[in-house]
Amino acid sequence: EMKDEKDAGDFSSSCAPKLRLEEQNLWKKFHTLTNEMIVTKNGRRMFPVVKVSISGLDPSAMYSVLLEFVQVDQHRWKYVNGEWVPGGKPEPPPPCGLYLHPESPNFGAHWMKEPVSFAKVKLTNKTNGVGQIVLNSLHKYEPRVHIVQVGSGDQRYVSTHALPETQFIAVTAYQNEEVTALKIKHNPFAKAFLDSKERSEPSSSS
Amino acid sequence: EMKDEKDAGDFSSSCAPKLRLEEQNLWKKFHTLTNEMIVTKNGRRMFPVVKVSISGLDPSAMYSVLLEFVQVDQHRWKYVNGEWVPGGKPEPPPPCGLYLHPESPNFGAHWMKEPVSFAKVKLTNKTNGVGQIVLNSLHKYEPRVHIVQVGSGDQRYVSTHALPETQFIAVTAYQNEEVTALKIKHNPFAKAFLDSKERSEPSSSS
DNA sequence: GACCTTCTCACCTACGTGTTAAGC
C-alpha cells in the first residue's frame, strides 16, 4: 500500500489532506453575532454556504466528501434580552446528521480542481425523505467535513475537518434581528427585503 | 479478479448490462413525425429527455455513463413541402459529441436504483465551454449511451446502446409545425403557448 | 429572393427568501 514519495516535493500530497473554508470573512460576521440557521419541515438551505477548498488528495484515487452536523453541547438554548443563554434541558441527540456531497464519489482531482460547495444541503426538524439533515431546534451545531476514500469494495476513513467559524443555533424563526439583517444583506434570494432592512446593519463597503 | 457466481441466479448480472429507454410512447410520436431538436449558440436542452433504466451492472463496481450523438448519415437535410429530404452536401463530421453524465463516476447500484436522466445536456452549433454538445444543423443524429467501468487507474469499456427511437434532425428553428405542437403539448416549460396551439394536434386522452 | 441563423421578448416552471398571522 506504500506509494512513491517525491523526495523534494510537497509532502502533504502523500499525507493528510488539507482543507480551507471559503468566505471566512462572511462567516466570521455571523459567528460574532452567534449565527442562526432556519430549520423547516420541508428543509431549508444554509446561508452562508459551507464551501471548502481541498488539497492533498491522490488525484486518481476515489473519495466521497460528507458534511456532518455535530451537536456542540447538551443543553437547549434560549434567546432572552438580546442574548443567547443555555437552558437546562438536555435532550436525546437526534440521529447523526451526515450529508453526502452529491458529486460523491469522485476522483481526488475532481475535489481539488475547484472549491466544494454544500449549497444544496437542507436542514429540517422533521424526519423526511433522505438527503435532508434533521436537527434539534434551539440546539447548537458545528459543521464538520469528512473525506472518505472509496474503491474496490472497501471504504477507508481519511480525515475529518472541524469548521468552528460555521457554528450556529438551529431555529424555526430568527431570534436576533442583526442576524436577520445580515442574511438579507448578503443572500441574493432575500433581495426582496433589502430596502426595508438595509439601515439596520452598520454598513461597510458592500 | 474472478468473482463468485450465484449458480442459479440471473446470469446477466455478471454479463452485459441491459438498458431500456423510458417514455417510449412519447419518443415514438416524435419519431413518426421525424423529430427535430433546436440548437442554439448558448445550448438548448433536449425534449423529450433521454432517460434510461439500467440493469446488469455489478452494484459495487464503479462506472461512468455517457451520451453520444452519432451523425447518422453524411448529407444535409432539407424540409420542403412538409417533408424532410436529403440534400447533396456532405460536410466534415464535427468533433465527437460525448456528454458525461454529471453523476459520473458512480457505483453500479447507483445507476440501477432509478432511471438515469440526461435532462441537462445542451445542444449547440457553436464551440462553447465544456459540457455542451456541438452538432451540425440540418444533419441527422442518433443518441447512444455508453457505459464505461472506471476504477484503479484503468478504464474499461463495457457496453454501447443505440437508441434509434430518439433520432432527430438538428435545427436552428422548427420546420415541421406538428413537431412544434407536440413539443408545446408535452413540455411544461412551453406552457405559455399551449392555448394557441392545442388544436393543431389530434388530441388523444392527455 | 429563399433559406438559415441570431437575438430579444413575454411567459412560463421551479424554487429560495423573510414576513406575518395563526396554531399549539
Place this chain on the structure above:
DNA sequence: TCGCTTAACACGTAGGTGAGAAGG
C-alpha cells in the same frame, strides 16, 4: 400569556419555452 412552530404569502433568483423580427 408566553414561547415556539407551522403554513400561506409576496417577492425575489435562475433559467427553460417558442414566437417573431432582424440579420446574413
